[in-house]
């Protein structure tokens with residue numbers, strides 16, 4: 001189905017443990033199951049996405065770090081080389097995640113060094129954008145990011161068309177969205193006019209908890225600026241999926257909550273598909 005230019009979606013939130021990696025994985029999975037050509041990129045030096053797909057980040061032969069190294073070298077010696085050779089095409093892996101296949105670019109802890117290196121480089125905010133300029137043949141690129149507002153995360157926002165922020169329904173997590181929203185506005189103004197919000201995705205929703213329900217109402221105040229998706233329920237289904245690698249159908253049979261989790265993620269999938277198909 002691949003169109004000429006892929007839709008690039010950054011999954012970001014500077015708070016830790018808000019479900020970014022889980023969301024990147026589930027979206028990559030669901031979108032590829034629906035026939036989209038998906039490229040998923042782990043842009044977090046913690047390499048959780050890489051781990052989740054069964055790779056040892058310390059052992060991966062080729063990673064996004066190698067691509068960054070190649071493109072930085074290209075700009076250092078731009079008069080000597082016509083184009084970067086070690087592109088995404090060269091480092092990507094074809095992964096089988098249960099009954100779906102998608103392309104994946106692993107990360108490793110060495111990627112963290114690029115937060116410093118890109119900071120010292122002219123145009124260091126735009127390196128991923130440049131890397132993705134050389135990528136063809138995908139409908140959508142999903143970028144998982146690290147829990148800070150580092151140069152790597154800014155790179156993801158500069159390269160992206162859309163940002164999706166998974167958020168936990170706690171008072172402090174919701175408070176943290178102000179900083180994220182102003183960062184997105186700054187990136188849009190300074191580097192990437194094309195960037196806009198896909199939305200905020202509340203996760204780990206517990207309908208029986210009064211405080212969680214109250215926080216959901218608090219979050220809805222932002223609705224005039226950003227789409228707030230229906231929440232993803234708190235469920236062990238996602239952890240089970242990673243550990244047991246059973247099919248979605250089997251998981252749904254085994255765990256009632258899995259169905260509700262998938263249903264919530266389908267709302268995002270539908271929007272992404274609509275954007276892809278124009």
Ligand SMILES: Nc1ncnc2c1ncn2[C@@H]1O[C@H](COP(=O)(O)OP(=O)(O)OP(=O)(O)O)[C@@H](O)[C@H]1O
Nearest residue numbers: 015016017018019020021022147204233234235239
């Ligand atoms: N809907 C959910 N219900 C219950 N647990 C969830 C849900 N979504 C994610 N989790 C769990 O929350 C934990 C953190 O999730 P995840 O690693 O995806 O967050 P993250 O934002 O990527 O973290 P980091 O900021 O460290 O990159 C994981 O153990 C994951 O299984």
Ligand SMILES: [Mg+2]
Nearest residue numbers: 020021044048
């Ligand atoms: Mg993560």
